[in-house]
Amino acid sequence: MPSALVTAIADLQEDEALRLAKDRVAAGEDPLKILQDARSGMEIVGQRFADATYFLPDLVYAGEILKGVSELAKIPLAKAAQDKRLGKCIIGTVAGDIHDIGKNIVVFMLDVSGFEVYDLGVDVPAEKFVEKIRETNAPVVGLSGFLTLAFESMRETVQAISDAGLRSKVKIMVGGGQVDETVRQYAKADAYGTDAMAAVKLSKGWVGAK
Amino acid sequence: MTTRDAVLKREAKSPQELYEEREKRVRDAIQLKEPDRVPVLLGLGYFPARYTGVPTSAAYYDVAAWKEANRKTILDFEPDLYRASTGANSGLVLETLGSTQMEWPGGKLAANVSHQMNEVEYMKEDEYDLFLSDPTDYMLRVFLPRQFRALEPLAKLPSLNLMWGQAFATVTPLFTTPEFRQVAEALYKAGREEAKWRQAMDTFEEEMAQLGFPPHAHAGGVGGAPFDMVTDNIRGMQGSMIDMYRRPEKLLALCDKILEWRTARAAPANPKKRGNPKRLFLALHRGAAGFMSKKQFERFYWPGLKKAILTSIDLGFVPMPFFEGRYQDRLEYLLELPRGKAVCHFEHMDMARAKEVLGGHLCIMGNVPSSLLQAGSAQEVEEYCQKLIKVCGKDGGFILTNASAIDEAKPSNVRAMVDSVKKHR
Structure with a gap:
């Protein structure tokens, strides 16, 4: 069962995604885990792009949401990519x-x-x-x-x-x-x-x- | 022997007769009648440079050489219509103004490549209201200073919208500063050069008409899709796509305004000008399947484009939109345009399907691939064209042309394309 953050990003719900990320940061969760969820959301975005459910604007917007989440988690995206x-x-x-x-x-x-x-x-x-x-x-x-x-x-x-x-x-x-x-x-x-x-x-x- | 004499000698018909014959062939195709044969349009781009051995930078720095390169190419290949890249600004003008949107051969780019556009976000996301509430003020003090390095000082101008009484006199000391004197000098230099450049370049079409060759089309009317104006010139791709989500109403309001401003300014087609009907060239960019979904197309792209095309038709033009990219799944929208009043130029397209959908309603144009013209053989090009002529040319309503840029095409392949209409029915 994917976390709510994964789904929010996959569905391009920016406000929801940022709210969830903020709550998890406030709860003291490991920021890397938050970003991993964000990446999982992006993977779904990628799949939807591949099957023509999503198009370029959706991809660009998803990238913006991801940027917002990584700013909240205070981890540069590159760092979360070490795995x-x-x-x-x-x-x-x-x-x-x-x-x-x-x-x-x-x-x-x-x-x-x-x-x-x-x-x-x-x-x-x-x-x-x-x-x-x-x-x-x-x-x-x-x-x-x-x-x-x-x-x-x-x-x-x-x-x-x-x-x-x-x-x-x-x-x-x-x-x-x-x-x-x-x-x-x-x-x-x-x-x-x-x-x-x-x-x-x-x-x-x-x-x-x- | 002069070129005119060469043409007269080669052809049994006079250049004027040839001109009319070509125009009629194209007119018939547009009006969905069957012409004597399929007309062929050669979109030249920078091909004349490679073909005649001048650098592409001539298009920006050497009017005489560039005109001659285009003239020679057209005379050698004899297409029914040609589209020459003679509309570019002088390189010196671009240098003087410090253009930030475009790079051109002989400027920052090497002398033998094509021009390229920089992706720019001249207007920031929070500036829609500023632009919409006072567009001229925004253009003068915000947009132009970002667009041209030489105009940066204009950002220091006070707002000029309350200049009654003697108020403007108090602004004038600003113009004595070194940076504003530089602005004045740059404008003088650019203006003088641009006038000279245009005067020399703008005679090209009439010169070609005298030799029997009509041009493809002109810019004008109400133009293309307003969304393209926003994404190409104002907000950039990234910005405009994010706006679709974060501020769609403002994005659409700006599109509407652009259409309104353009409509107010559009002049009707001049029937006294050469060529009939008055063909309009519209370059479309970001409405393609690679750039947006059909739903986004329906909301952000098509309504503005349709309105622009319809208004231009009302003004007496025949719009010829170039659908760059993939529009395969968007063909049905084009049935909303009036019969025989526009021409659709396709790049990547199953032309048989385009014919099936639009046949009997709109003339279609296309689509010999750049890759084939550059890397294929003459025989492959001919086979491709033969098939197009057979399938799309049936009962008229078709113009054969290159799908997109042919800057690096093999001359023998371009020859095979242009000659195919004379060989195959």
């Missing part, structure tokens, strides 16, 4: 492209789904992806891009990863704007996705999580 168990992902918008909306949603959804995400930001040169793979040994790399020039950058990034001898160690997904199967083939990536939950599903599959 990450699924695996590591490297995400970035490829060279030449500074769009970050789609990328940020993917980062957010991977994060609440239990992944340790290394967000490299936007306009990321191929070498940076290579360096980060070496440094973290992350098995999953996500390349984001909105512009058509990103198709070329994606291809170059995958090539750079191959040239560094790391291609067999990572699975690479591409996504954003106009990315489709044609682009996936062109970039020689392993998969493409049209929304953030596709990224979560792919990543889970690759790290062997359910």
